[in-house]
């Protein structure tokens with residue numbers, strides 16, 4: 537496959553509802569949309585980093601720089617026989633996983649369009665529809681939070697994830713259990729807001745029978761998580777700590793987690809995401825697909841990877857209208873039935889870019905010709 541041209545649009549879109557985590561509050565998302573041309577086909581990719589380096593060290597700005605200075609020149613200079621080759625081509629560049637994934641996702645889309653198969657099929661996925669959940673940020677009041685939980689349960693979402701931090705944890709979760717009972721699939725995400733010193737406090741969450749607690753400790757830790765897991769009955773799920781299949785292998789070996797949240801951007805692309813999926817399947821570690829408040833292109837990639845067999849837990853890939861007034865793709869992502877999204881069968885990601893939305897939300901455009 538020869539890449540002829542790459543167009544990068546910088547988009548800034550307001551969120552329908554502000555999203556607050558232990559590391560900050562977001563009211564809009566800015567990201568890059570990649571259009572990659574090869575012969576008669578166009579592959580789509582999206583950068584998933586946050587505007588600030590608060591979740592990982594990457595931002596939309598660092599991605600833009602890495603694409604411009606290093607990754608696009610490497611892409612243009614090398615022969616690509618299969619999307620898996622991108623991992624090797626980008627290997628000399630350390631980290632910058634979300635920058636790499638933005639391009640690699642477009643190559644996977646191109647590859648599946650050239651083969652005339654869906655991206656899900658190209659990745660080895662067989663699910664026709666996927667179960668999805670919703671991630672709820674820190675709300676202004678517990679009443680607001682309970683209102684949100686009620687709304688999303690009503691829409692049929694199959695996992696309710698609530699962001700927590702040290703002054704907002706046991707109480708909101710307890711109130712949710714009191715109001716909605718112990719049968720609703722409930723979990724918490726701490727985004728690294730605790731340390732081992734908080735072990736006693738985290739043990740107090742055990743009676744709440746959460747599905748899991750996501751990333752309670754350091755964003756780069758796997759050692760302390762193993763110590764904590766021995767003292768909790770609630771399963772630990774790792775997010776920030778897992779940036780590669782090697783990280784996953786070490787975390788599994790140490791017993792740092794029982795579940796892994798796979799985000800395509802965080803691990804550097806679909807090929808690495810698939811590797812982690814396969815490794816976890818072999819080790820009886822269930823996985824689910826995390827989210828980065830993506831626009832429609834990133835969302836489409838998430839849907840495709842979730843069609844793989846070991847994605848047995850509902851992910852954070854919610855419908856377009858949970859995030860956006862107007863998404864950048866058509867059709868928009870909708871719940872085909874309660875808590876379920878259909879995996880497109882059309883070639884590639886199975887969604888088209890919506891030119892009007894791109895124009896409306898675009899800040900700038902760069903064009904690279906090979």
Ligand SMILES: O=C(O)CCC(=O)c1ccccc1C(=O)O
Pocket residue numbers: 586591670671725727775826827828829830852853854
């Ligand atoms: O709905 C989504 O896209 C998931 C939202 C979410 O939880 C999240 C959003 C931005 C950065 C990190 C995280 C996270 O999973 O930790």
Ligand SMILES: [Mg+2]
Pocket residue numbers: 725727750751775776797826
């Ligand atoms: Mg998380």
